[in-house]
Amino acid sequence: MTIIVNKFNNLIDLTQNENMKKIWTVLFILIAAASACSAPAAINPASEALAGEPTSASETVTLTVFAAASLADAFDEIGQNFERDHPGLQVKFNYGGSQTLRTQIEQGASADVFASANQNEMDTLIRSNFVMTGSSQLFLSNMLVAVTPAANPAGVSALADLAKPGLKLILAAKEVPAGNYSLQVLEKLETSLGGGYKEKVLANVVSYENDVKQVLSKIQLGEADAGIVYLSDTVAVPMLKKIEIPVKDNVIAHYPLAVLDHSKQPILARAFVAFVLSGSGQAVLTKWGFLPVK
Amino acid sequence: MNFRRLSSKHPVKTSSRFDWWFVIPGMMLLALLGLPLAALFLRALGSDFFVHAFSETAFSALKLSFFTSLVSVTVSILVGTPLAYTLSHWDFRGRALVELLIDLPVVLPPSVAGLALLIAFGRQGVFGGWLALLGVSLPFTTLAVIIAQTFVSAPLFVRSARVGFESIDPQLVEATRVEGASQWQLFYLVMLPLTGRALISGAILAWTRSLGEFGATILFAGNLEGVTQTMPLAIYLGFERNLDVAVALSVMLVLVSVLLLAIMRWLDKYQSH
Numbered sequence: 001m002t003i004i005v006n007k008f009n010n011l012i013d014l015t016q017n018e019n020m021k022k023i024w025t026v027l028f029i030l031i032a033a034a035s036a037c038s039a040p041a042a043i044n045p046a047s048e049a050l051a052g053e054p055t056s057a058s059e060t061v062t063l064t065v066f067a068a069a070s071l072a073d074a075f076d077e078i079g080q081n082f083e084r085d086h087p088g089l090q091v092k093f094n095y096g097g098s099q100t101l102r103t104q105i106e107q108g109a110s111a112d113v114f115a116s117a118n119q120n121e122m123d124t125l126i127r128s129n130f131v132m133t134g135s136s137q138l139f140l141s142n143m144l145v146a147v148t149p150a151a152n153p154a155g156v157s158a159l160a161d162l163a164k165p166g167l168k169l170i171l172a173a174k175e176v177p178a179g180n181y182s183l184q185v186l187e188k189l190e191t192s193l194g195g196g197y198k199e200k201v202l203a204n205v206v207s208y209e210n211d212v213k214q215v216l217s218k219i220q221l222g223e224a225d226a227g228i229v230y231l232s233d234t235v236a237v238p239m240l241k242k243i244e245i246p247v248k249d250n251v252i253a254h255y256p257l258a259v260l261d262h263s264k265q266p267i268l269a270r271a272f273v274a275f276v277l278s279g280s281g282q283a284v285l286t287k288w289g290f291l292p293v294k
Numbered sequence: 295m296n297f298r299r300l301s302s303k304h305p306v307k308t309s310s311r312f313d314w315w316f317v318i319p320g321m322m323l324l325a326l327l328g329l330p331l332a333a334l335f336l337r338a339l340g341s342d343f344f345v346h347a348f349s350e351t352a353f354s355a356l357k358l359s360f361f362t363s364l365v366s367v368t369v370s371i372l373v374g375t376p377l378a379y380t381l382s383h384w385d386f387r388g389r390a391l392v393e394l395l396i397d398l399p400v401v402l403p404p405s406v407a408g409l410a411l412l413i414a415f416g417r418q419g420v421f422g423g424w425l426a427l428l429g430v431s432l433p434f435t436t437l438a439v440i441i442a443q444t445f446v447s448a449p450l451f452v453r454s455a456r457v458g459f460e461s462i463d464p465q466l467v468e469a470t471r472v473e474g475a476s477q478w479q480l481f482y483l484v485m486l487p488l489t490g491r492a493l494i495s496g497a498i499l500a501w502t503r504s505l506g507e508f509g510a511t512i513l514f515a516g517n518l519e520g521v522t523q524t525m526p527l528a529i530y531l532g533f534e535r536n537l538d539v540a541v542a543l544s545v546m547l548v549l550v551s552v553l554l555l556a557i558m559r560w561l562d563k564y565q566s567h
Binding site: 206 | 534
């Protein structure tokens, strides 16, 4: 035992004189390694693992779809149908506020398809060359609706009630497509329901959520008296009380869909887009409360 | 730079032994910890830091964060000190359960804490009805932010305070009792001064944890500028809207944390002399 310790100590004594040089060498190597592994390179190996580039036919291929939160239920079903048509393929969804997804893509997240709740986020990606040229297409429309919990604690029966003082209202944040549309609707309602409406309604907002599904959750939990969500969201949660927004005051949200430029599965990605646009895909979307593009 | 082997029993001496094998893994971890922080500062320097740091959103988040975290730390100290003292001195039935309850929030994911608070004290919550009778509605209020922060950070204070109380020499306590001191005098004149360091470092730990609280806050309190949008929320949500504001806020949080840690360090050194 002592012999081993002695030998070890001898080894260490040998290095003692070179300590400083060695420390700086190690630091330098670490920093060089860190900068050599630039973000795309570091992510690519990971995404290779995720996408599972098959070396043999039996390995699963993964298609990654980033989709607006409001598309969750519909796309889950479309994904299952698509997987049925393509054995060995797994479709993975990442749902969130379109602005969050756009930021993730900009920061290097690896995805094959992006479905946004508004054209803005898609345009931002197109401008910075993240989208495969010409692949962006509109695939559905959506409108907004005001909702209250089933019990309707604040007794909201008309849009004018949203301006009642003391009402607890939840909206999506203005950076979120749903939030932006909500503000547009409130602007339009200002002309229909009189001056000061928008201001009074906005004064009732108690929280601005990060995506529209969070608005829905808090209404479901009964934490707020009312919220503004997509018409399609009410299909998934039918027990909520709906207050229709007339078409003339409503916004028609057009959702675009595109294949991303750095997709590892461009052919499958294009096939997925085509599938969403096909009769089968559109039928699922209609079932979940979305409207056709036109 | 000399690597000296540190030993608590013997005076620090320069050693000729240098354990190379300990340094490499350590440096890798330091790189992991240091590089992101360095990158953050570099990015902040590149933008108009002060413009963004004091923009309306940032300033509002800053004020709110400091106000709520200070209140929550104060509450933690006021209710946590007696609790820590009790735990360190008296055995009682259910003590194990109390200890579990105090340790749990430290390991629980913040989002679980937020959800639990919502289910308990939300309007439709299990206890929400009782609160409503008192005319109190917690979600979406600044009070909810304070409650969320206290939930996650008070245990940190209690644990530190308890260690402090436990480290007091029982003979000293005996001697004080022999002198005829009352429980309160014992606590105030002997215990508090001796455990000062543990209490303060516990408070600072709780404070930094409160400042950084996010998951429970966003679920329980919501997000409204000036009311519930604390700095971590503003950073998370601002990240998509305006990266530079998020970076500025992040840098400020880092600086505040560094300052608080430095104070803790200084207290350590100061107390041990």
